[in-house]
Amino acid sequence: MENFATVLAICRTAMRSPNPTLIRNIGKLCDALAKQGHGDQAESLSLVLATKKATDSLAPTRVVLAAASVERMTRSVQAPVDKESGAPLASVVFPGEGEKGLEPILDAPLSKAIEALVAEWQSAAMLIKAGIRPPLNLLLYGAPGTGKTALAKVIAEQMELPLVTARLDGLISSFLGTTARNIANLFEFANRYDCILLLDEFDAVAKVRDDPHELGEIKRVVNTLLQCLDDRRERGFTIAITNHEHLLDAAIWRRFDSRVEIPRPGAQSRVRMVARFLSGVPVEEVDIDFLAWLTDGRSGAEIETLCNSIKRYLVMNGTGRKSLLDALRVNALLSADHSDSPRQAIFADDSEKLARRLSSDEEIRFTQESLARLFNTTQSTISRWTRK
Ligand SMILES: Nc1ncnc2c1ncn2[C@@H]1O[C@H](COP(=O)(O)OP(=O)(O)OP(=O)(O)O)[C@@H](O)[C@H]1O
Numbered sequence: 001m002e003n004f005a006t007v008l009a010i011c012r013t014a015m016r017s018p019n020p021t022l023i024r025n026i027g028k029l030c031d032a033l034a035k036q037g038h039g040d041q042a043e044s045l046s047l048v049l050a051t052k053k054a055t056d057s058l059a060p061t062r063v064v065l066a067a068a069s070v071e072r073m074t075r076s077v078q079a080p081v082d083k084e085s086g087a088p089l090a091s092v093v094f095p096g097e098g099e100k101g102l103e104p105i106l107d108a109p110l111s112k113a114i115e116a117l118v119a120e121w122q123s124a125a126m127l128i129k130a131g132i133r134p135p136l137n138l139l140l141y142g143a144p145g146t147g148k149t150a151l152a153k154v155i156a157e158q159m160e161l162p163l164v165t166a167r168l169d170g171l172i173s174s175f176l177g178t179t180a181r182n183i184a185n186l187f188e189f190a191n192r193y194d195c196i197l198l199l200d201e202f203d204a205v206a207k208v209r210d211d212p213h214e215l216g217e218i219k220r221v222v223n224t225l226l227q228c229l230d231d232r233r234e235r236g237f238t239i240a241i242t243n244h245e246h247l248l249d250a251a252i253w254r255r256f257d258s259r260v261e262i263p264r265p266g267a268q269s270r271v272r273m274v275a276r277f278l279s280g281v282p283v284e285e286v287d288i289d290f291l292a293w294l295t296d297g298r299s300g301a302e303i304e305t306l307c308n309s310i311k312r313y314l315v316m317n318g319t320g321r322k323s324l325l326d327a328l329r330v331n332a333l334l335s336a337d338h339s340d341s342p343r344q345a346i347f348a349d350d351s352e353k354l355a356r357r358l359s360s361d362e363e364i365r366f367t368q369e370s371l372a373r374l375f376n377t378t379q380s381t382i383s384r385w386t387r388k
């Protein structure tokens with residue numbers, strides 16, 4: 001049908017305040033399109049009706065956070081499945097069931113902002129009762145391995161709510177229209193229970209709608225997603241995560257009240273990370289500071305990988321003063337990942353240059369005494385090196 005996109009937009013807007021005649025007429029249009037062989041268009045329209053029906057069946061009230069209509073999730077609850085493949089659309093982790101010690105280390109201002117957001121979420125029911133609508137959705141974005149998924153898990157723990165994580169393998173189907181239907185089913189499931197819905201790797205389903213290779217399917221998926229996000233906005237908590245925020249559809253981006261970038265860690269966070277990842281290994285403070293200095297620009301996951309490799313080396317070769325630098329040199333040879341980083345290059349250069357660079361660092365303070373321990377030499381040698 002010509003101008004179908006416009007018709008669909010009108011139907012969607014009209015369905016925000018539906019009445020029986022409207023629903024009957026959209027149903028008729030749907031049947032007519034299907035009969036004329038416009039299966040795709042019929043399905044898009046039926047999704048508009050289906051999402052509304054799901055909403056109605058759940059709603060005695062819009063303020064559902066504190067309402068009896070939202071069920072408490074029990075362990076016997078089954079996540080919905082893809083009708084064709086039977087693959088689950090989500091996995092559920094209950095509070096207390098996740099891995100321990102996951103709390104990501106974030107730079108101080110960011111950590112405070114997240115704390116404030118969680119406090120708001122914890123008081124959401126009270127705020128809603130007082131007529132204030134707190135933002136219930138959060139978009140986390142940033143480089144890979146910066147702790148976004150770990151943060152979502154910690155938020156769910158702090159909220160003491162089950163975490164319903166969308167499973168892309170179940171959600172995305174090669175059958176036309178099925179991905180959109182799966183998304184609607186997933187949201188319907190999440191809306192029924194008191195839980196946090198986590199949409200990790202969100203760009204896989206929320207990308208810009210003008211990709212010429214997607215043959216209309218992504219449009220259908222994103223349109224459904226927009227509708228589902230709108231419906232859920234005041235119903236329950238949603239966290240979406242992406243490494244590719246520039247790929248997100250602009251309308252999806254705007255749907256999120258809180259959009260938080262999780263950046264690569266600053267110097268003080270790196271010091272805390274190295275201390276955590278090397279706990280149990282007898283290293284000195286200056287070693288931790290040095291590793292934090294060296295890992296400028298790396299993600300938490302990369303720092304963890306480096307620390308694990310150092311741990312292995314130290315366990316196998318002893319923890320003498322020389323060993324840490326040796327361990328780092330071996331790691332540099334075994335992993336080409338950061339060979340082009342300027343700090344790695346200084347490290348690979350001679351000790352004198354490195355000592356000079358460290359002694360003038362503005363973020364992490366290295367005293368002559370600590371440098372003497374790091375390089376296993378005397379303070380007067382360090383003093384000579386750094387005077388040059
Ligand atoms: N900020 C951090 N603090 C402490 N540990 C971290 C941090 N960032 C990453 N890690 C470590 O790296 C692991 C992987 O992090 P996570 O999977 O949460 O990153 P991500 O941002 O979701 O990555 P991706 O974008 O690749 O999915 C964590 O389990 C943790 O061990």
Ligand SMILES: [Mg+2]
Pocket residue numbers: 148149150200241
């Ligand atoms: Mg992740």
